Each structure stands twice: as structure tokens, then as C-alpha cells.
Amino acid sequence: MSQNKTSLLFVCLGNICRSPAADGVVRKFALDANLDVEIDSAAIGSWHIGSLPDSRMRACGRRHGYDFSHRARQVSPLDFDRFDLIFGMDQQNLADLRRVAPSQKHQEKIRLMANFLTDHPAQNSIPDPYYGEDADFEFALELIEDAARNIVQRLANGKPL
Numbered sequence: 001m002s003q004n005k006t007s008l009l010f011v012c013l014g015n016i017c018r019s020p021a022a023d024g025v026v027r028k029f030a031l032d033a034n035l036d037v038e039i040d041s042a043a044i045g046s047w048h049i050g051s052l053p054d055s056r057m058r059a060c061g062r063r064h065g066y067d068f069s070h071r072a073r074q075v076s077p078l079d080f081d082r083f084d085l086i087f088g089m090d091q092q093n094l095a096d097l098r099r100v101a102p103s104q105k106h107q108e109k110i111r112l113m114a115n116f117l118t119d120h121p122a123q124n125s126i127p128d129p130y131y132g133e134d135a136d137f138e139f140a141l142e143l144i145e146d147a148a149r150n151i152v153q154r155l156a157n158g159k160p161l
């Protein structure tokens with residue numbers, strides 16, 4: 001958002017499960033690493049605008065020492081100018097983000113969160129836990145922590161994302 005601070009936006013379908021968790025985890029890891037990073041999250045859809053994260057994801061976060069308290073908002077074409085990089089959670093998110101991007105050049109800012117996994121090399125998305133059970137929320141958070149650790153480590157080491 002500002003000129004010299006790296007800014008990252010995390011996007012999923014509803015902005016109440018995966019992306020507010022990614023927002024909270026990357027925020028905490030960056031703080032722990034003393035990195036000054038601008039972080040936010042947003043939805044593809046408009047259904048949950050203004051809502052706190054899903055109570056199941058909030059409870060899952062609490063079990064792992066996080067406080068997920070983002071208020072959902074919808075991604076906008078302006079976000080492609082405000083943020084350096086925009087991370088989607090699955091291939092559908094990427095396709096939707098390409099549609100929202102104001103130009104082809106802006107599409108180059110889009111990344112797949114799962115491409116930063118190292119402990120789960122066979123996993124090519126962060127699956128949507130919304131219609132799942134507690135175990136699905138736990139697995140989503142486990143994946144998010146894996147990717148977030150590598151994203152923050154690359155930032156700390158000055159490596160490209």
C-alpha cells in the first residue's frame with residue numbers, strides 16, 4: 001500500500017474461512033520476524049461482507065494461538081493497484097481474480113498460496129472447509145501455516161514471491 005512496505009492481499013471465495021486465517025497467520029509470522037508488511041484479505045463473493053470469520057475457523061485459530069477478527073470485504077479492481085501481490089487459495093479463486101484484474105499486467109500480481117507449501121508437496125490448493133467438519137478447518141489452517149511460513153521466510157530473505 002505505501003511505497004516501501006510490501007503489501008499482500010489474501011483472497012478466497014467468502015473471506016470468512018481461508019483468507020482471514022491466511023491474513024492472521026501471515027500477520028503473526030511477519031510480526032515475529034520483525035517484518036513490516038501490509039496485510040489484508042478479501043472475498044470473491046459479496047455474501048459475507050462485514051462478517052467476522054466463520055465461528056469454526058475462529059475456534060480453530062484460538063486452538064492454535066491466533067485471533068482471527070477480520071471483517072469480510074469484497075475484492076475490487078482497485079486492490080490490484082493497492083497491493084504488491086494477491087494470493088488465491090484454489091484455481092477457481094485464480095480464475096475469478098483474473099476477471100477482476102483491471103489489466104493483463106495487473107494479473108501478474110496473482111499467486112497461488114499452495115505454491116508456497118513445502119511440508120505438503122502433493123497439495124495444489126487450500127481446500128474450502130466451509131461445507132466440511134472441524135478436521136477440514138484444522139487441515140486448512142495446517143496448510144496455511146505451512147505456506148505462510150515460507151512466504152514470510154522468502155520476504156525476510158529478500159527472495160521474490
Ligand code: 4NP
Pocket residue numbers: 012013014015016017018019047128129130
Ligand atoms: P472461504 O469459505 O472461501 O474459505 O471463506 C467459504 C465461505 C462461504 C461460502 C463459501 C466458501 N459461501 O458459499 O457462503
